[in-house]
Amino acid sequence: MTQRVYDTRSRSKRDLVTLEEGKLGLYACGITPYSPSHIGHARQAISFDIIVRWLRKSGYEVNYITNFTDVDDKIISAANEEGIDFLELANRYISDYFNCMDALNVIRADAYPRVTETIPEIISMVSDLLEKGYAYEGGDGVYFEIETSPEKYGQLTGQTLEMVRAGAGGRVDKTGSGKRDHRDFALWKMAKPGEPSWDSPWGAGRPGWHIECSAMSLKHLGERFDIHGGGSDLIFPHHEAEIFQSECCLGHDPVVQYWIHNGMVNVEGEKMSKSLGNFWTISDALEKIDPLVLRYSLINAPYRQPMDFNQVMLEDAKSHHSRLLTCYGEGLSTVGKMDWSENTFLLECSNSLEKGMNDDFNTRTALVEVQSVTKRLRSLLDSGGKKEEIGEYTGWIGEYAGEVLGLLPKDSGVLSTLKSSESKLSDIAPMVEDLLSKREKARASKDWALADEIRDELSEAGVIVEDGSNGVTWRLK
RNA sequence: GCACGAGUGGCAGAGCAGCUAUGCAAUGGACUGCAGAUCCAUGGACCCGGGUGCAAAUCCCGGCUCGUGCUCCA
Structure with missing residues (x-):
């Protein structure tokens, strides 16, 4: 049976054909650890966990990578508020994430790359983009220039360059950045005083939001790989930006064969x-x-x-x-x-x-x-x-x-839970049996009031009494 | 405004051209002192209007409504 996969780029389900037979590279965008993980993260992780489990069961040798964006504006400002180092904060929430994932029975990915551990690769990618003329230095950072490859615009969202140009004009000035065009996006942000930074040919700074995933997927999965996924909220601009960066830097397309996105979780509508x-x-x-x-x-x-x-x-x-x-x-x-x-x-x-x-x-x-x-x-x-x-x-x-x-x-867990509830049962059994025999006497003499009273008492104590055709049975709530 | 997606029984939610979805709830029955549990049975749906087909919830066109994205977000 052929595996079908809905690909966001082509907006249709396509037969899954991997680049290398029997092998499959999968990259899923992970979290930015600046606060405790929420149920949306849970859905994302579980969705991809099951996709990986299923592909493996189907015989694919899957290499599953998911990242942590461990340096970012929100992490920095949260850390500043607490007066601690940004990595200390990030590490705290990464460990929260892992605890939650373990509880939710999510199998660990094959690697969890982090931005702070991928800086050299990111710098090299930005340099490439500058050399090839896809990026420029704009004072407060290095930016990707959308106009250099307009045909790549809107591959995932169906929008064209013109639509966005018409829709959001005038925002450039408000940002106050060195962008030439408001749709350009940062590859490298120069550090402001007090911000964490790494040295680069353009000055001390840190990576822009999108470049990390291009660099990490390249590092772990190579110049072309099979599936890239994440939450549907990342389609624009994050994943579109990745297409620009990866394809322009590597000089071929598509880098990603299938784009998949999980839906959002709403709460009470x-x-x-x-x-x-x-x-x-x-x-x-x-x-x-x-x-x-x-x-x-x-x-x-x-x-x-x-x-x-x-x-x-x-x-x-x-x-x-x-x-x-x-x-x-x-x-x-x-x-x-x-x-x-x-x-x-x-x-x-x-x-x-x-x-x-x-x-x-x-x-x-x-x-x-x-x-x-x-x-x-x-x-x-x-x-x-x-x-x-x-x-x-x-x-x-x-x-x-x-x-x-x-x-x-795990089976051992299922059995021990079963046993512990059995032993709990045997602890209280004598007392329950005693009350039930009193109740049976009451029932025999049609003293329904007393019989119901005993049943209610037991119910309050957490024991459910059921009169079946083969006699009385009871169990814990 | 532009883009993408969705509108299925009381609710959740599949199906995406022909055959009971499923679960919960509801109704009737069996069992029961009552309650519960269980079992059997039953009813009930495809947003609106056109079109294509022998046949449409399922494809096409046009409406209407809702959601999401267009700023950070799984």
Whole structure:
């Protein structure tokens, strides 16, 4: 089955053909660590994590690179406010990022290059651009000159040079910079007093925002690579600027074969922003929900669609995830994972899941299949189904919900959670059983008031009592 | 204003030419002292107007509405 990938540049799904057969270079723009990571970062990271997992499962040898922009205006001003070094601040939030990613079960990328560790490469790229006549020194910095290659303008956004010229005229003067044209962008910014800086042929300064990614992708993936991704908010101007820089510097195009972009996360229908007070950091979210439930909720829509983060979707994710985990845990502890390749129903499910994932990584379709396998496993477990079948279903879930979607903790974790809740159960069992037998006596004598009172008490204590056709059962909330 | 994208049942959200999406909710039933859980069943949708097709939610044209980008942003 061919992998289809939606490419922002051509605005269509295209068959994935890599530059080198069986190998794939993927660069995804990472974060600027100036504040704690938020759920938008989580969605970006999880989307690409699953894309990488899937491509690897499909047989590609993937080299996955994602960066940190560890020097930038916002980092500097946040560090100044606290009176600390900018790198100290950046490191703090990078470590926050890694903690969150680990919790969310995001597999580490193959490399996490940083701007501050790529300065020589950046300087060399800027020098090249100057030499080739694509850039100029403008007093307070070195700028890329858009007019040198107008045909490259708007490759990702569909805008032309003229449109933007018409739309934003007059802004040049306001910026007060040495730009010749307001659409030109900085490659190197000269340092103002007190700012962190590196020596360069043009004076002490630091890289502009866009050049870092061109330099880092070149360094790690070479002069041409397969996929470049990031949040859809980076399409303009960041990724367009990268196209200018990389293609002009290297002298060929395209440098990037496929551009992919994940959609934004809104909160209760509104754009997430600090000023609206609806800003969710990942740590905030993890205080209220399990990290894997958050992961589940964030892949409940295809990665390109904008998604709304709200109470309903969280509760949905919570109930689905807990059913998935419970079934998997029971399957694991009673039978274990078994080969399912002879099971026609499971084969159909994986076919359909693969079809969805091959069609631009549709995790929503994948979840539908996971739900349907879980449902069947639940009823097998409840009705005392054949061991082989339970094992097959458990194996399927481990493979797809676990390895591909990353929704399950490690098997040892699943089992120990199961055990600890069992031991918790056995601790309180005598007391509960005692109350229940009193309740049974009350029920036998049709003293419903007393029976209900006992049930309510237990409920308040966190024990759910259910009268089934085969007698009374109870479990923890 | 320009660009890009989206408008599907009560809600979330797939499908992108012919075949039940799915989940939650709802309704009816089974079970129950009641509640819950579970099981069975049922109803319900493709923004509007044209066009192409044997056939359109799905393609084309024109509207309308919404979102995002055009300044930093995953």
